[in-house]
Amino acid sequence: MSHILRIENLHVAVDGKAILRGVNLEMKFGETHAMMGPNGSGKSTLGLAIAGHPNYVITEGTITLDGEDITEWEADQRARAGIFMAFQRPVAIPGVKTADFLRHAATNVRRPDRKEGEDLIPMREFRKELKAKMSQLKIDTEFARRYVNDGFSGGEMKRAEILTMAMLSPKFSILDETDSGLDADAVKLASASIAEIGRDKMGLLIITHHDKLLEHNPPQFTHVMLGGRIVETGGAELARELHDHGYDRIRKTYPDAEAANQEMLAKEEAVAV
Amino acid sequence: MSTDIASSESIGEINKYDFRTESKAFFKARKGVDAEIVNQISEMKNEPEWMRNYRLKALEIFNSKPMPNWGGAIDINFQDIYYYLKPTDKQGKTWDEVPQEIKDTFDKLGIPEAEKKFLSGVKAQFESEVVYGSLKQDLADQGVIFTDTDSAIRDYPDLVREYFGTIIPSTDNKFAALNSAVWSGGSFIYVPKGVKIEFPLQAYFRINAENMGQFERTLIIVDEGASVHYVEGCTAPMYSSESLHSAVVEIICKRGSRCRYTTIQNWANNIYNLVTKRAVAYADATMEWVDGNLGSKLTMKYPAVYMLEPGARGEILSIAFASKGQHQDAGAKLVHCAPHTTGQIISKSISKGGGRSSYRGLVKVEKGAKKSKCNVVCDALILDSKSRSDTYPYIEILEQDVSVGHEASVSRIGEEQMFYLMSRGLSNAEASTMIVNGFIEPLVKELPMEYAVEMNRLIQLQMEGSVG
Numbered sequence: 155m156s157h158i159l160r161i162e163n164l165h166v167a168v169d170g171k172a173i174l175r176g177v178n179l180e181m182k183f184g185e186t187h188a189m190m191g192p193n194g195s196g197k198s199t200l201g202l203a204i205a206g207h208p209n210y211v212i213t214e215g216t217i218t219l220d221g222e223d224i225t226e227w228e229a230d231q232r233a234r235a236g237i238f239m240a241f242q243r244p245v246a247i248p249g250v251k252t253a254d255f256l257r258h259a260a261t262n263v264r265r266p267d268r269k270e271g272e273d274l275i276p277m278r279e280f281r282k283e284l285k286a287k288m289s290q291l292k293i294d295t296e297f298a299r300r301y302v303n304d305g306f307s308g309g310e311m312k313r314a315e316i317l318t319m320a321m322l323s324p325k326f327s328i329l330d331e332t333d334s335g336l337d338a339d340a341v342k343l344a345s346a347s348i349a350e351i352g353r354d355k356m357g358l359l360i361i362t363h364h365d366k367l368l369e370h371n372p373p374q375f376t377h378v379m380l381g382g383r384i385v386e387t388g389g390a391e392l393a394r395e396l397h398d399h400g401y402d403r404i405r406k407t408y409p410d411a412e413a414a415n416q417e418m419l420a421k422e423e424a425v426a427v
Numbered sequence: 428m429s430t431d432i433a434s435s436e437s438i439g440e441i442n443k444y445d446f447r448t449e450s451k452a453f454f455k456a457r458k459g460v461d462a463e464i465v466n467q468i469s470e471m472k473n474e475p476e477w478m479r480n481y482r483l484k485a486l487e488i489f490n491s492k493p494m495p496n497w498g499g500a501i502d503i504n505f506q507d508i509y510y511y512l513k514p515t516d517k518q519g520k521t522w523d524e525v526p527q528e529i530k531d532t533f534d535k536l537g538i539p540e541a542e543k544k545f546l547s548g549v550k551a552q553f554e555s556e557v558v559y560g561s562l563k564q565d566l567a568d569q570g571v572i573f574t575d576t577d578s579a580i581r582d583y584p585d586l587v588r589e590y591f592g593t594i595i596p597s598t599d600n601k602f603a604a605l606n607s608a609v610w611s612g613g614s615f616i617y618v619p620k621g622v623k624i625e626f627p628l629q630a631y632f633r634i635n636a637e638n639m640g641q642f643e644r645t646l647i648i649v650d651e652g653a654s655v656h657y658v659e660g661c662t663a664p665m666y667s668s669e670s671l672h673s674a675v676v677e678i679i680c681k682r683g684s685r686c687r688y689t690t691i692q693n694w695a696n697n698i699y700n701l702v703t704k705r706a707v708a709y710a711d712a713t714m715e716w717v718d719g720n721l722g723s724k725l726t727m728k729y730p731a732v733y734m735l736e737p738g739a740r741g742e743i744l745s746i747a748f749a750s751k752g753q754h755q756d757a758g759a760k761l762v763h764c765a766p767h768t769t770g771q772i773i774s775k776s777i778s779k780g781g782g783r784s785s786y787r788g789l790v791k792v793e794k795g796a797k798k799s800k801c802n803v804v805c806d807a808l809i810l811d812s813k814s815r816s817d818t819y820p821y822i823e824i825l826e827q828d829v830s831v832g833h834e835a836s837v838s839r840i841g842e843e844q845m846f847y848l849m850s851r852g853l854s855n856a857e858a859s860t861m862i863v864n865g866f867i868e869p870l871v872k873e874l875p876m877e878y879a880v881e882m883n884r885l886i887q888l889q890m891e892g893s894v895g
């Protein structure tokens with residue numbers, strides 16, 4: 155199988171405020187990419203724009219999946235086409251059992267052409283699969299009966315996101331700080347889980363500040379985001395450098411991007427006040 | 428299925444009833460309500476004199492009472508309604524006459540053929556005797572009475588007369604008075620001391636067109652230490668050519684007993700659904716109303732529990748869904764008349780497509796009802812900017828030493844929730860349906876399994892097509 159996700163000259167605005175200013179990125183099925191960069195540089199924005207969040211408006215540029223332009227697609231269409239994002243802060247859906255949610259999601263993603271609301275994956279079959287995946291990911295089976303992300307601890311949420319990914323087997327996965335808020339053991343588990351699903355069975359974009367997750371999932375490519383642009387791309391050694399020495403070199407090397415980043419942060423503060 | 432003696436006996440009983448109705452087959456009272464009509468109804472039913480007088484008295488009260496000046500707008504011409512139809516009349520209708528949209532909805536709900544015909548008024552008798560036969564024998568062996576109220580008046584006159592109209596007198600409100608004058612059908616249940624009925628008693632078991640009619644009258648007596656769960660209504664849209672449904676339900680929970688009364692109703696859009704439901708609970712008795720209201724033009728319904736003696740409990744769970752052109756004015760009423768009584772109201776309403784839902788609730792704590800506790804939670808979910816939700820909580824507390832809590836919330840479906848679900852492959856409609864189902868889940872999980880499933884499917888139908 156070979157799939158390509160291509161992002162060209164992507165400009166994204168939120169509430170009329172420009173955030174991404176021309177991002178280019180190409181990912182192939184089976185590759186692991188790391189996306190690093192200081193706070194507020196636009197990493198999550200990139201992920202959300204790829205996933206199709208309606209508030210993240212693409213003002214210029216295109217996203218194509220296997221040559222098909224998906225820039226205008228709704229989030230559900232993208233999910234069905236194989237795009238997945240594990241969110242930094244997943245929202246709770248009270249009253250909706252995790253198992254029911256996953257059964258709908260998995261059915262839709264696996265059989266995108268079926269008539270809505272009909273013929274879900276047979277209950278028995280689904281339960282068996284879910285149970286197997288949960289035990290693989292060392293998630294308590296009781297989890298399935300809990301309401302989606304409702305009252306989950308930080309770690310539980312992240313694991314639920316990984317479980318969802320495992321159930322949906324996407325072509326491309328964006329993991330947004332899936333390691334943050336997890337202790338060392340949990341990160342190990344999350345990494346093992348990703349390995350279990352199979353790094354070679356999807357294209358992986360790992361958004362992270364630190365190298366914990368990357369240690370277990372060495373990237374072929376490391377990108378550095380600053381001021382809404384990818385300013386540098388390297389290999390695994392770049393991730394290590396940034397982890398050990400921070401972003402000082404990057405900030406100095408790309409003063410324009412650094413200025414843009416400061417400007418976004420200032421606006422953010424102004425909004426917060 | 429079973430053709431043993433037990434069930435054929437009970438079929439015999441039902442047939443006897445049929446014979447009675449068939450003997451005066453083509454009767455249909457003329458439109459309007461007056462003494463002549465009321466007399467006619469009573470005569471058709473061969474009622475004892477006291478019931479005829481009760482009806483006539485109620486008619487006077489009805490005529491003298493003004494329309495309620497609160498709740499929703501009611502525009503009914505009382506003289507343009509048929510108040511009494513013989514079931515055999517309805518049988519004259521053919522399946523072809525049932526509107527297509529009703530048929531489609533039946534199909535979507537997967538309602539069995541026999542049931543469809545009954546629900547749409549094509550068939551008068553729901554063919555459930557086979558199922559019900561053996562159950563009925565079981566109940567009869569324990570001394571349980573479960574019949575329609577017309578038969579009860581004939582077969583258990585003393586018992587009915589002792590309680591009929593004692594909980595909801597004709598003077599209570601205009602629509603209770605109307606019901607008292609023209610009522611027909613409804614269920615009568617008596618559960619003897621200490622008898623605990625394990626499975627829910629369903630109106631289904633003994634349904635016929637007459638008691639599914641517009642003015643049914645239900646009376647339930649749960650004797651000391653007994654328990655029963657009664658389920659009425661069905662989730663298919665109830666189609667009726669008449670525009671007014673006005674039922675009265677009275678329940679007596681004696682010392683240490685327990686009663687749960689579950690209703691899920693989905694009325695056609697032209698119906699005024701104005702229902703009075705009230706229960707009294709004696710010492711350590713528990714009364715629970717679970718009330719789901721969908722459809723109708725206007726529903727006004729506030730199930731009530733009067734806690735008369737120490738240790739009594741009253742719980743009311745209410746779900747209302749108002750779509751386009753619908754007003755659900757639903758709520759609850761709890762009256763604490765004795766010390767150490769406990770009440771709870773949980774209300775969830777959903778408004779969509781310009782629908783309006785109102786929570787109207789009364790909590791009253793009488794002087795001397797010390798150490799009583801009452802908690803009210805009402806949550807409203809509004810699906811779009813055209814729709815509306817209001818809360819009218821009335822609280823009257825005449826006793827100091829009590830604890831009463833009230834929480835209300837109004838929310839809109841969150842963008843972030845929608846995006847989250849859609850990013851997992853759910854369509855816009857599926858995502859909002861899922862959020863709505865989640866919203867009412869705390870109540871739905873209290874329903875018997877098959878009703879819970881139907882409720883979720885109903886929500887799905889209500890949500891279909893019009894989510895923006």
Ligand SMILES: Nc1ncnc2c1ncn2[C@@H]1O[C@H](COP(=O)(O)OP(=O)(O)O)[C@@H](O)[C@H]1O
Nearest residue numbers: 168173192193194195196197198199418419422
């Ligand atoms: N929903 C939003 N509303 C307003 N501003 C936003 C929103 N999402 C992101 N931003 C702004 O976009 C910039 C980049 O944010 P983000 O993509 O979250 O950065 P990162 O993930 O790299 O920390 C920040 O200045 C942030 O304030």
Ligand SMILES: [Mg+2]
Nearest residue numbers: 197198199242
């Ligand atoms: Mg981020």
